[in-house]
């Protein structure tokens with residue numbers, strides 16, 4: 001049975017006051033089931049990050065609510081962690097110590113915490129780099145450390161705000177593949193923000209295409225191609241085009257067999 005992990009209900013959000021008031025989100029609602037990867041996809045400025053911040057409890061909505069496991073989200077918690085594009089590792093701490101940082105303040109025994117940290121670093125393939133410092137790692141490896149830090153916390157949900165945007169395409173493809181492997185193993189629920197269409201199609205179970213001014217859910221597209229997905233397969237191109245069509249950016253006609 002599928003369970004709703006996150007429920008976003010009728011979110012409204014504006015910034016500024018008076019004449020300078022800007023409505024950023026209007027009537028945004030959707031649900032995320034346990035183990036799903038749901039992507040918020042839209043043009044720059046359509047409110048993706050604002051929405052993700054509201055889901056994570058970093059920002060307050062004016063109206064509406066976010067429920068995590070049926071409980072209202074009113075502040076950030078360790079059961080829903082955010083992974084940013086800016087990696088935010090502490091340069092004076094080793095890989096091991098950077099990942100341990102996520103567990104600081106927890107009351108569980110130190111040996112159990114260490115076990116979780118090592119497990120998370122094994123999952124991202126960095127178990128042989130425990131004593132390295134961030135400056136000794138590539139950008140891709142640094143983002144792996146950040147992913148391990150999030151995984152070690154063992155959250156129900158990971159929120160990702162363009163986590164791979166700063167990486168070159170080889171590192172990006174590699175990490176996307178890794179993320180799927182880890183996500184499948186742990187059945188982690190992920191809400192991802194991206195404006196990279198390939199990333200959206202490669203990773204998502206569902207893509208929430210957002211319209212702008214104000215930001216809203218324009219269309220929900222289920223990506224039904226089997227994972228792991230072949231980026232060159234016709235099905236991949238079909239879903240790519242289906243998303244592009246929402247922005248009138250597709251020049252090719254959809255193959256007749258896909259017409260509904």
Ligand SMILES: Nc1ncnc2c1ncn2[C@@H]1O[C@H](COP(=O)(O)OP(=O)(O)OP(=O)(O)O)[C@@H](O)[C@H]1O
Pocket residue numbers: 015016024042043044045046047048049050051195
């Ligand atoms: N704290 C803030 N104060 C005032 N306006 C803000 C604030 N945060 C965001 N905005 C405005 O809200 C709108 C949506 O911003 P947001 O960052 O959520 O969009 P986005 O879709 O994530 O954009 P991008 O893809 O470029 O990161 C923008 O017009 C932005 O200028």
